[in-house]
Amino acid sequence: MPNALDRTDKALLLALQGNARLTVAQLAESVALTTSPCWRRVKMLEDSGVITGYQAILSPKALGYGVTAFVSIMMASHSQEVARSFEQRLLDIPEIVACHNISGRYDFLLEVVARDLESFGEFAREVLQALPAVKEIYSSFSYKSVKPQRMIPVTG
Structure with missing residues (x-):
C-alpha cells in the first residue's frame, strides 16, 4: 500500500468507483x-493492492433473480479443516454472491440470489443443508436494495 493517499489518489479512487470505464484521458x-x-498513479494503486480489480455491476432482476436472501449459517464444528472445506465449497456455488465469516451467534453470513421463493427453498434444502458441518440455517429476505452499489469510503 502506498505510504499515504493524497487528494489526487483519493479523487482517482472515487472516480473509478463511480465509473471504472473512464478512459485514462x-x-x-x-x-x-x-x-x-x-496512468502511473492508477498503476501504483493497482500494484499496491488498493485497487484489486474492475467488474461490471449486473442487475439480478434483469437476469431473472427475483429473490435475494441473507442466510446465516451456524457450524456444528469449528475446526480449521471443517472451516476450510466449507469455505472452499462455497466458492463453487454461483448463487452465493457474497460470504462473510462473522462474529456472534452464527458463523457465516451468505448473500444468495434465486429466481423465486420456491427455487430458494429447493436451494436451501438441497445445497446449503448439504454443506459440510452445517448445524443451523436462518434466512431473511430482502424487500428491496436501498444501496446496491458497494462504494468504499475514501477518507483520511
Whole structure:
C-alpha cells in the first residue's frame, strides 16, 4: 500500500468507483492531471493492492433473480479443516454472491440470489443443508436494495 493517499489518489479512487470505464484521458481530466502521470498513479494503486480489480455491476432482476436472501449459517464444528472445506465449497456455488465469516451467534453470513421463493427453498434444502458441518440455517429476505452499489469510503 502506498505510504499515504493524497487528494489526487483519493479523487482517482472515487472516480473509478463511480465509473471504472473512464478512459485514462477522462480520468486524468477529472483529477486535473495529464494522462501519463494519471496512468502511473492508477498503476501504483493497482500494484499496491488498493485497487484489486474492475467488474461490471449486473442487475439480478434483469437476469431473472427475483429473490435475494441473507442466510446465516451456524457450524456444528469449528475446526480449521471443517472451516476450510466449507469455505472452499462455497466458492463453487454461483448463487452465493457474497460470504462473510462473522462474529456472534452464527458463523457465516451468505448473500444468495434465486429466481423465486420456491427455487430458494429447493436451494436451501438441497445445497446449503448439504454443506459440510452445517448445524443451523436462518434466512431473511430482502424487500428491496436501498444501496446496491458497494462504494468504499475514501477518507483520511
